[in-house]
Amino acid sequence: MKRPLITSLALVALATLAACGGEAKSGHANEALGTKAALQPAQPKRETVQGLPGMPPVLDPTDVYAADRPNQLSPAVRDFPSRVYVPNTNSNTVSVIDPKTYEVIETIPVGAQPQHVVPSWDMKTLWVNNDRGNTLTPIDPRTGKAGRTVDVHDPYNLYFTPNGKYAIVMASLDRELVFRDAHTMKREKTVPVSCYGVNHADFSLDGKYFIVSCEFSGELLKVDTEKMKVVGQQKLPFNGAMPQDVKVSPDGKRFYIADMMADGMWVLDGDKFTEPTLLPTGKGTHGLYVSRDSREMYISNRGEGTISIFDFAQNKLTKKWHLPDGGSPDMGGVSADGKVLWLSGRYNSEVYAIDTRTGVQLARIKVGSGPHGLAVYPQPGRYSLGHTGIFR
Template sequence: MKTRHLLKVAVSLLGLSLVCSVTACTAQSTPPKSLLALSKGDHVLAIIDPGTLKVIARVPVGSDPHEVIASADGKTAYVTIYGGGSLHELNVIDLVAQKPLPTIDTKPFMGPHGLTFAANRVWFTAEGTKTVASYDPATDKLDWCMGTGQDRTHMIYVTPDAKRVYTTNVSSATVSILVDSLIKPKPNPAGFTQPPHQDWVQTVIPVGKGSEGFDVSPDGRELWTAGSDEGIITIIDIASKKAIGTIDAKVVGANRLKFTPDGKRVLITSLRNGDLFIYDVESHKEIKRLSTGHGAAGILVDDDGSRAFIGCTADNYVAVVDLKTLEVSGHIDIRGADGLAWAVRP
């Protein structure tokens, strides 16, 4: 009886070993360049091979994920858990090990939404508290914040030197330009002058109603944003910090806007009707209006400008658009697809 029992144990261990061996063989490592896509439906971050368009891993995230960004070394992803302005989490994912890391509590900054990575820090908007803030992974601390005083501070862009921050304020129909400036006080009547000090200065620029998605041109000269209410594109000259033109694009339901890497085209998604609007930057004319489904949100463009990836939330997929033919060339199944980002390891 004892011999028979030992034989059964040995067979069981052998089976377990085979299962583990097969699992190890079928597990796929994260490629050096990965497409990251958030699923609002399944509450996961999908890691996708951009060559094969196959999902190689799904990592759980919080209950209302909206935007994702990767660190400069491509090893870590950060996800905002939004909750309509009520939640207060940044989820952190190890992209190499394909597993969650400890969550960052953003309190007192509520409703983190838009985010980016610049100067080795994570920058995000906190819609519920009308602020923008930054998190330093090296110190594990929230190390900077500034209030906008505007309603629904939503998306964010930070220059590589972290000296300028741009945000859209959806309900206020404004764009905030925040600049890290050296302030030189004027002499007072007694002749005493305080030493200069660093300060952040905000310029608020009116734009189209419901402006949410925006982007800065690759040359850094212009900021384009599209308003969802009337579908008007507003163009801002960054040097003068003034609106220099509008385009009556009728991009009703505009959600995200992105320049192509060469700066010649602008892509705009409509969450209301699922169309992708493609505009010529120089002429301000529409090139094409392409149906991607029933509701288009996040936009990501290949570095070589060959493809665009569109998070089609209502259709439960990421649409792949060939930017040479301007046609949809494929789909990646992601339930409630929204925020997209690249993760690139050197």
């Protein structure tokens, strides 16, 4: 008996099924599948990013914040109560706010001059950076209780390498980047720097380098993550520059650096590390926070009580929100559902809750003196890179 001719459409179907590990079906169903496959446009091949060894795979090469969508909480944090942790630098305490009632429900004594509350890489611990106390205070976000302090010198800020291997202490006055074991905080390597006031950072898309701001000397560093080595350094082109927070763009191509003296944010090509350009935003530009849909960035202007909104796709500022009665919006984060921006009021002993859809102030909450790097917790993401919550 003569075998029927296999059409080119059927061959497409067979090839498609074979590639997908499926089994070919006979008759009209097979031809229909082949026709459907042939008519569908070819899907573009998604770029594969070769990340830092040991780092979790990049979910989306076009969006480093792909894991940060509304309420996409990791199983590691899903059962944690929603809280806002506020380090009061001058009061040596952490105020704990219930975001549902906008009330302080607890005040935790910590070490001298707490600067930031930092989620650990595995997201199971919150580390309070007691800068002048030369200690870290761990808080269990499941219970809200503080644990035994850990001796760490000059911990102004704290970050974690994307592979979870090291914690990086921003030793601002010591002029050092100190790489420590991410769990025990044992010192592994000290990297002296010639700039002054290392304070904030963010990592490239592949995690292989990070950009650091040097507050008191107006400089930027580029650091090789794996080699733990400074590979680039430059002075910002503004007399009296004072760089603060650092954030990478969703596509990983640009870094934004807030500058409280230049009253704007610098836009930097991180790969090339060429001279950045300045985008004016407002007086005392300080904190940078990405929206849950990766479309916008909230920019706190501490010196004028406003928040500027930057649209990534349009590459421009689109809105400015003014706090009623002014204020000093500083550091903070976005709620898990993306609906509320929380910021500390550095010079007003208060915290602001702002509706991210309208810019309307939802609450103004009194806390201790000198509130600084508050952490909204838990937040979506697979792991933490540190600061008040940089998640991937």
